[in-house]
Amino acid sequence: MSEQQKISFSVYGMNCASCASTLTKAFETLPNIQANVNFSLEKASLTFDKTQLSEPLAPAINQILLDKGYQTDYETLVFNADWSCASCVEKTVKALKKHPFVIDVKTNLITKTLYVETLQSLVNAELIQTLIAISPYQLEQKDNHSSQQKLINKQQQEKRLFRREKISLLLALLLSLPFCIAMISMFINDTQLLSPIMQFALASPIQFLIGARFYKGAWQSIKNYTTNMDVLVVLGTSAAYFFSVYSMLSGHHTHLYFESSSLVIVLIRIGKYLEFKAKKSSSQAIASLNQLQAIDAQVKKGKVFKTVLIEQVQVNDLVQIAAGDKVPVDGVIVEGSSYINESLLTGESKPILKNTDDTIYAGTINGDGTLLIKTTAVNEQTKLHHIISLVESAQMSKAPILQLVDKISAVFVPVVLSIALLTFASWMLIDGNFEAALLHSVAVLVIACPCALGLATPTAMVVGTGLAAQKGILIKDLNTLQMAHKLDYIAFDKTGTLTKGKVGLEKVTALDSDFYPILLALQTASKHPIAKAVVEHCQSLEVEPKQLTNIQSIQGEGITATLNGDNVYVGNEKILTRFKVDKATQLATHAINVAEDDNVIYVGYKESIIGFFLIADQLREQSQQAITDLQKLDLSTLMLSGDKYQVVEKLSSELGLDGFYAQQSPQQKLQHLSRLQQDHLVAMVGDGVNDAPALAQADVSIAMGGGSDVAKHTASMTLMRDDPRLIAVAIKLSRYTWRTIRQNLFWAFIFNTIAIPAAALGYLNPTLAALAMTASSLMVLGNSLRLKTSQSSI
Template sequence: MAASAHPLRLAVTGMSCAGCAGAVERALTRLPGARDAAVNFALATAEVTLDPPATAQDVVAAVRDAGYGVATQVLRFDIGGMRCAGCSGAVEKALAAVPGVVSASVNLALATAEVEIADADPDPAPLAAAVAEAGFSAKLQSGEGASTADAAEAAARDAAAGRLLLLSAVLSAPFLVEMVAMAFGHGGLLPPWAQLALAIPVEFGAGWRFHVGAVKALRHGAANMDVLVSLGTSVAFFFSIYLWQAAPVGRPPHLYFEAAALIVTLVLFGKWLEERAKRGTTAAIRALMALRPEDALVERDGEQARVPVAEVAVGDVVIVKPGERVPVDGDVTDGATEADESLLTGESLPVEKQVGDRMAAGSINGSGLVRLSAARVGADTTLARIVALVSAAQGGKAPIQRLVDKVAAVFVPVVAGVAFLAFCAWLLAGAPLEHAVTAAVSVLVIACPCALGLATPAALVAGTGAAAKAGILIRDIETLERADAVDTVIFDKTGTLTEGRPQVTALHALADETGMLRLAAAAQAGSEHPLARAILAKAAGMALPPVSGFRAVGGAGITATVEGRRIVIGTADLLEREGVSAAPLAGLVREWQEKGRSVALVAAEGALLGAIGMTDTPRPESAAAVAALKARGLTPWMLSGDSAAATARIAGELGIVHFSGAARPEDKAHRVADLRAQGRVVAVIGDGVNDAPALAAADVGIAVGGGTDVAMETAGITLMRPDPRLVAATFDIAHATRRTIRQNLFWAFAYNVVGIPVAALGLLHPTLAGAAMAMSSVSVVSNALRLRSWRPKIAPLSQPRA
């Protein structure tokens, strides 16, 4: 495909004025190879024409260097026809060459490609065409997961591969009998014409895929496993014909038809086993994709009707019968039941659901009939977000894999060179032509880049899949690698190590206690904080006036307007900043805090009204979680926006030595930065909006399920149930996955380092080389498959310290 000038239209972010548009335009104009640059401030777009060798990556870098952003889009494709790392490298190269592509990443284990495009209106057609031109196929993913048609197509491919393998095995069996007979001194059972008759359908029937793949690869300047297999078996096949024709009359020649046939059969068998093993590594994501029902029972205008899930809208009333899967995320408006959420959260016990509780798409309804108000549908449901996170993590590429890809790109040409050198060396050493050809064929056949290409993605897919089944969602491979290096773990307190369901245990009003509680509850109606829920629970049954002007002050409290009065609820510092003196209640606040209570002061229109004391208790799992981290050599910390006394009480009960109270969100982020500056690798675990800065500042951010969306979006890892013991399990699966990756890469490289020289020295028969080649990829994937059996080692519950 000849390079030519091409237009590019970008969606630019961060422009706040016409001057910004001018700055972006100047940055593009200065870029070598860019011309006709024009920026539209109103539409927030930039259009530029690129002359080779300028690329979309250069344009994105220029805009970002100017201080602005580019809204890129990601398209995901299913790729057909890939059989080794050389294939995935060819697809990646073809995609990266398409105008507008910023980056392309191909996953051999999943047979997928992820393409980041800078164009504001991405067209998948050129991408699919580029893949087709490279000799493969590309199908744009719908984003809805595996469909029934996809499953049927995969089953048909499996059946065809099985039939082809069976045909090849039946035709190759006589060769195997011949080889065994020769080992016992009874050769010559198959005359040359019979060997040729058996080898032809294997070599050019069952093995035709390798020849076609080799031609496609070479035509596009690439080299893959097909080239090695095609070249090796073809040499063995045609050299056998030469030996047969050149043999003296009456002297039976030693032919290599059996090598050609058995190599094809063994490689097909190895690929068949490999595909089965790869399906095992992706079982977790396929199980998640299969959770969503196809339709939902919706009640509209008093009538019930089953409609496709895609047609359910937010606010619709969805009826879920006993035993059915929940089709959308929804809040229970009528009825009570229990839900099996094990495949979503890893929690094996059913969870009670009552009016007001949220039920997640994909969970199984228990014994009750419930009505839900649809809150999240389609791609916004918890299940869809889980699938997206797991898919993104599994489709990622580790830094070490990029090095492996570079090795794989030159691997086949190097192997072909080694085979030629072995052939020449044996001839120069005076060996017979037959021996030189046999050594060269053995080198070609034993070397396979498949194991190298599968080593990392197979382990990554299996590890993240096992983690997802346990309720641990890992966003990407970089997060997983950093998690394995963590040595310091910082917990938020409320809702993370404690139940997050504090109760009001003390009230003190300077005048009207009921009036103070009514105003405080009304003001807190817009807050998601556990302390706000405690105040609302205390005021249950009261008629609360509407609230307006609600604003959360991170780590300090809230301000709001109720009945025309400005209400301030929070710490003494917040009240002081709002011009309200907390001195009249300073002694009471100190007394309550010494008892471990959290204290919220209440003021209205600049006047102090009173104080509310609340008590939270540690989760039953927290002490065991802290002990598990210590046993792994990790240092636990606790940072909380609660008072120093309340924080110290919880820390003492859980055995946490390092803690700090009265910490604002920026204080938590600064503490994380300080620890990282000391050379520590820090993980932060939190569930609230005020934890987001610390989660973003940490090496690894871990959001606790049931927390806010902001925390989950900021974190690299999400725990789908609020069990702090999963934190230690997260580090366990990260370590196990990285260990498996290292093992796979070691064996993949060691296999070739040992096998190629042995073959070149003529110590390996081509058939045995074919068997070794077939088993190399299977062994790598099977090793990764062991991660499927991983289960979190959940420490038993222990009592908090007195």
């Protein structure tokens, strides 16, 4: 039986989209592995069938990363082991190395300590429990850092890396400043300020220290029989540098281009620094979600509360949450009430009052009350972790447009190398000027960096999915984000989608003063949804129930009881027939006309009707605005419901839908969607188990956050709060994102289409080429980040 699993991990050291493409191909050489490496996010994801793994996976991943020259985050798990001899150690090592996620196992028999190395992203409670289970000898994990502490450590590591980048860039700027001054001097009065030796002394550390990362990246690329941006930079700057060295040693001091090679490297390093900052900003949504997790929790141990790490909290523990604290786990309130701020988790701006038996979620913020909760989900099972996993999965997936861009990027560098060679050969044939041929070919190499093309799509997609998550919309894959902007129809289920899925009372008519006391008494003991709605309604009126005896439920009719020896009852028309009540005559006496509708519930005393009410699924307050918002986006709306024709028609008319189909079975909903899909792209919105087939059929499927697990697993998009207005928000985000992608690709292609010929024809020198190339990458990144500023209009 197939057991599909997906893992993801960080990858550091990639310099352009072609690096990601090369690494993807390398991972896919592993048996039965589907890989995706995202340059913008610096992450890789592998999908595989656990039953088809022929060798441990983590060591294979580690070896590929080492061979290709990239890095990732590792973690060493430490255990106390119950060993007595070297044979025990050997058996334990042999058993643990069979686990697919174990890279290496080291031991110390004297201290009875076991060290298991793995990828940091693979470490969770399940892995630790599995390692303990497969060990032939008892293991006990030593306390490790909490997941939140690991996140803090990683952020500190990134800050150190960022600081080193700033220092390196500052050094580059100081070394290149004399070149800038000299160029200005040459432009103003044709005076050469720097001697050849001084130029050589300034250019050499820039070339081989500041530019070392480009040489390293180029060497790794050539070792792997591929070409990337680093190859272009190294070829171009090295040609200018070594030609200048040759000219200097030959005494031709007028033919030095040290400033060109140096300024190209410095400008590209400036671009990489700014690109690094922008990429971190584009993936801020994941970082923000990770920071919602608490580090520890107050867990009841006996009669006292103790502070324990969040990883040590278990299901059914009693956890106390003080006012203003983060909620550490998912749980049900046992004692207390408080307003909970769920804005960062669901996008709901107003704090929500939570009382006993209400569910609260990890990552939300407690208000001014102290709560005692019983945990229902911890660690990887919490809603917060599920949301983070979905957002990460969406950002790592590839939309069709991304796959096209990857194919273009893969052939881009070889084509540019060919153009550079052709440029050199052409200029040599035209006038035989080696210097001119060299400079023009170097300009081609520098101007044609594929960064802008590689960043055009993923950065916009990452920002788009991140914004969606912040607004309470979970998008499972980028294909959904790409498809949503092209939708023509939005099809809705009724119950639980446009309505609350909760029975409510309408048009309550009391014909006797005993109506409410008898009704409340009859319904108090019932567990039926109608009874619950009745009790809530009566309690809101502060009604005191009558004292009844002999309460009985009659299947398909209602409830009967005795009041002072006389019959009282509540139910549909069948129960009136049972007690020989002439409905028509009695209603006519009161000049009341009731439509023939099974949704009318009557209350009787002796042989008289003392009141009645209609039961109806309550319309969501946001549904009307949701339909209006969608129609403003030129989308057609319709309802596919299993409810009765009259109910569906009335609701459709009230909301102003463009069409409806009533009394529909799941199969009939599928048929309607299939017919629409022949000429249109259709989204389906639902919440129940019976909606799952239609959700699977639709081009874009949207599940309500409060719906069934089946619906949410089937849907490609989930609304984290039950607000149908978010559908229009998701479509607007898709349109904004897609517009940004098209703008990015347009400018990236136009830039290369114009710039490469300009460089080849001699209109750009290497320094201007570097400046233009850096500007193109930053323009694409800046345009993607503009999505964040457009959210106010969404």
